Amino acid sequence: MSDKLFHNIADYANEYMDNLQDCRVYPDNSAVRNLSEFDQPIPDHGLESENILNQLRELGGPATVATTSGRYFGFVIGSALPVTIGANWISAVWDQCPGLDILSPIGNKLEKVVSKWLVDLFNLPSSSDCGFVSGATMANFTALATARHHILKKHGWDVEEDGLFGAPEINVVVSAEYHASIEKALALLGLGRSRVTKIPVDDQGRIRADSMPTIDANTILIVQAGNVNTGSFDPFEKILPVANEAGAWIHVDGAFGLWAAATSNYKHLTKGIELADSWTVDLHKWLNVPYDSGVVICKHPNEVIDTMTLNAGYILHRQEREPYMMTQAMSRRARGIDAWAALSYLGRTGTSALIDRCCIFADLFAQKLQQAGHEILNDVVLNQVLVTFGSKEKNLSVMQKLQDEGICWVGDTTWQNQHAIRISVSSWRTTEEDIIVSAEAMIRAANN
């Protein structure tokens, strides 16, 4: 029985993937309206598996956003390489929970392998180790919890035991353009969203090196590789050596931008990041693995372990570094499995080529818009393009027309007090043809 069940799903998967290039990128209104058919009371008696999966296919399928197509340019969403979907299925079949090595030797093994590969790809210090978390938000949280631990320990203060009341002050210094997830991490860690020093940025959202505040050994400095709007990078080479020298903890949020370090053409943007103490990177964005998958990388793994470890009678630590000690969670999926599949499939050159290609396509998109007389608001240094058609009203009407047409999907943003349409290229599936068709659709929408 389960034989047929899984075959049917495999058939459906092939069908869904084959239709991607022709289907609407965003579901039409009727498909979304039909979701109300899910509004049923919980069944008294369970349904057949076939019936349940059919509901997902027939009602759910048409209402999906085709983020795995080559013409979804919203947020920085990535896609999922087919090999990673397959690996993800295998790991679901195995139902592995790699919090402890004894729960999943294979899950732990592949995380360790991927950890080494990532540190190597990004050229980070070889002492670094990785924690596999749900995404960049939790990677930032884990890194900043470790930074808090590290600084207070220097004062003889055990924050895990004694909390923050009465603790020595920690200086938090951030780019004025920090990602909202940093704010969330600071809020959760008792460091406060407002209790920070913000460093002014330039017109691309980069920290102004000439406006750095005093950095000392009680400072957590948070910088960014890849601004969510412009794609820009902070001037690491100018600011990190000083902060490092002062004994600050330096954290780099590189949710998508850190991937530049794995290329030959864009690596220069990340020069100097190796001086940091911790880094955040997402796999579910630009590495094109299924959600949810992010990684915290830390140069001082023992400090992460001291921060995240716990005691319970039934948990017998068989290894000094159990996987859960590198993250904030106990139970979770075995994220190393699909990550390993992606990196095995792409290899070093394929990974670099994927990132390069997306950046070249972003540039092409910007050129097409510019040639048609439209204003690009950012220097296209990576995979992000900000365009305006003159006013917020006009931008929204262009977006609406595009989205109604269904050829591609883009979102909007406010960039330095100006409304803009934000285009992000991050899918392995995107082709030059996708870019041309999408740019033409956008220009058409602007012209009528």
Ligand SMILES: *Cc1c(COP(=O)(O)O)cnc(C)c1O
């Ligand atoms: C996407 C993003 C985040 C948040 O990542 P999640 O994986 O959604 O938690 C954090 N920082 C930056 C720069 C991002 O682009």
